[in-house]
Amino acid sequence: MKNRIKELRARHNLTQEDLARKVGVRRETILFLEKGKYNPSLRLAHDVAVALGTTIDELFVFDGE
Amino acid sequence: MKERKRMKMMKISAGIFGALVVAFWLLILYVEMGYGPLSPMFFFTLIPLIAILALLVFFVRRRDKAVKAGVPLRDERSERIENRAGRYAMIGTVWFLLAAAFYQMFMEELGLPDIPLRYFIWIVFFVILALFGGFKLYFGRKGDA
Numbered sequence: 633m634k635n636r637i638k639e640l641r642a643r644h645n646l647t648q649e650d651l652a653r654k655v656g657v658r659r660e661t662i663l664f665l666e667k668g669k670y671n672p673s674l675r676l677a678h679d680v681a682v683a684l685g686t687t688i689d690e691l692f693v694f695d696g697e
Numbered sequence: 698m699k700e701r702k703r704m705k706m707m708k709i710s711a712g713i714f715g716a717l718v719v720a721f722w723l724l725i726l727y728v729e730m731g732y733g734p735l736s737p738m739f740f741f742t743l744i745p746l747i748a749i750l751a752l753l754v755f756f757v758r759r760r761d762k763a764v765k766a767g768v769p770l771r772d773e774r775s776e777r778i779e780n781r782a783g784r785y786a787m788i789g790t791v792w793f794l795l796a797a798a799f800y801q802m803f804m805e806e807l808g809l810p811d812i813p814l815r816y817f818i819w820i821v822f823f824v825i826l827a828l829f830g831g832f833k834l835y836f837g838r839k840g841d842a
Contacts, residue, residue: 657772660837664774669840673773 634693638666640684655679703771704764711757715750722746725815742816745823752826777841782832789828794821 641651648662655662655676664670665680672680674688681691722742729739764770771779797817804811812820 653767656769658768658775661772661774664840667840670774671841676773 633671633695634668635665636686636691636693637662637680637684640686640691641666644684646684651680651683654683700764700770704761707760707770708757711753715753718746718749725819728815738816742819745819749822749826752830778833778836781836782829785832786825786828789832790821790825793824797821 637651641648646654648659648666652659652662656679657676661670661672661676665672677688677692681688684691725742726735726739729735760770800809800812803809
């Protein structure tokens with residue numbers, strides 16, 4: 633599963649730390665999310681999408697789509 | 698505020714755990730003294746004791762600093778990693794105990810040294826901690842996607 637977190641985070645001028653604080657997780661979680669090495673819960677995916685001003689389906693691209 | 702409360706609970710738990718470990722070591726010391734002069738081997742039990750206490754202080758201080766800086770004590774990823782590491786450590790410990798039972802069964806035939814139970818408990822304790830720490834480190838780096 634790929635995602636556009638890094639791209640949208642840069643567009644919003646947010647650091648990983650800022651985004652982590654906004655959604656209430658550790659910075660490492662954001663790092664692993666961006667690398668595509670962690671599958672978040674629906675709740676976290678929603679929170680990250682809201683923090684980046686987008687929707688889950690815009691943010692996450694499932695393989696084969 | 699919630700995180701501070703959790704941190705306080707974590708400090709209390711760590712304190713109780715540390716006190717229990719020291720009390721357990723003192724109990725073994727007391728039992729050992731009943732057998733006569735202490736053997737030099739006994740002082741090797743000080744290594745895991747100091748290692749456990751030092752690791753405890755190190756991790757609690759590190760977590761405390763992070764919480765004060767606004768980092769949550771736990772999040773969904775760290776919880777997932779800890780649960781998985783705990784599960785694997787438990788399975789690993791069962792295999793270790795099974796291996797120890799086989800050792801006990803065949804040590805006389807193979808001429809292997811007997812390990813007194815009071816030392817063996819320390820070894821098991823250390824194995825559990827090492828397995829949990831190792832798996833936590835491994836899963837923390839590996840990712841799960």
